[in-house]
Amino acid sequence: MSERDTGEVTALQAALAAEHAAVYGYGVVGGRISEARRTEARAAYDAHRARRDTLAREVRALGTEPIAASAAYALPFAVADSAAAVRLATELEERVAGVYSDLVRATTGALRREAAGALREAAVRAVRWRGGSVAFPGLAERAGAGTDPAATGAGAPATKAGSASPTPASTPARTPTA
Known part of the structure; x- marks a missing residue:
């Protein structure tokens, strides 16, 4: 596998991890919205x-096993009511947008x-949830963060501002820095 292919697979896996986390997160949103x-x-x-x-199909087509979803994810904050569910949905979309911006950069x-x-699509959903837009969807939460796109997978601790997913349950939750 070439260096380009390796970067492409890494970015695909990060996007897949973000989607796993978003699916989990929307399960929580649906229960509180x-x-x-x-x-x-x-x-x-x-x-x-x-x-x-x-x-997952794209990753398999490149000859790699897709990253599995974590059993559970620690949310970035408590989701006790509908307002918190809306904030979580916004956060999920912003994180997914950030990972897709990395995938755009890594692919052709x-x-x-x-x-x-x-x-x-993630940026539009974030605008709908937030009720307003940001100048650069997927990049606003990364301003000055110096994130490593390879560290955004579901199995990686979500300690960087540009993390793609809620934190796996085995890792302490972080405070969003967006």
């Missing part, structure tokens, strides 16, 4: 499941177009 926004949460959950499955051709589409 108000009835008025439940359809929106379900649509996001379904979109992340579809992206997760597509990414059709895969790059797919990654750009996923970045756009």
Whole structure:
């Protein structure tokens, strides 16, 4: 496997890990979100499941075993009510957008177009949840963080500002620094 292919697989695996975490996170969101926004949460959950499955196929097509989801993830903050569920949904989308921005950078051709589409979709969902936009979706939370895109997988501790996923349950939760 060439260096380019290795970088592509690493970025694909990071995106897959982020999608695993988003699927888990939306399970929490769905349990706390108000009835008025439940359809929106379900649509996001379904979109992340579809992206997760597509990414797993892409990783397999490159001859690598897809990263598995963690059994559970520690959330970045307590989700006790609908307002917190909306904040979590926003955080999930921002993190996913950040990882897809890495995937856009690491890939070319059709895969790059797919990654750009996923970045756009996550940014739009974040705007809907947040009620406003940011100048550079997927990059705002990384300002000055110096993150390593290879360390964003589901099995890696989420200690960097650009982490792709909620923290695996075996790792202490971090305070968001966005």
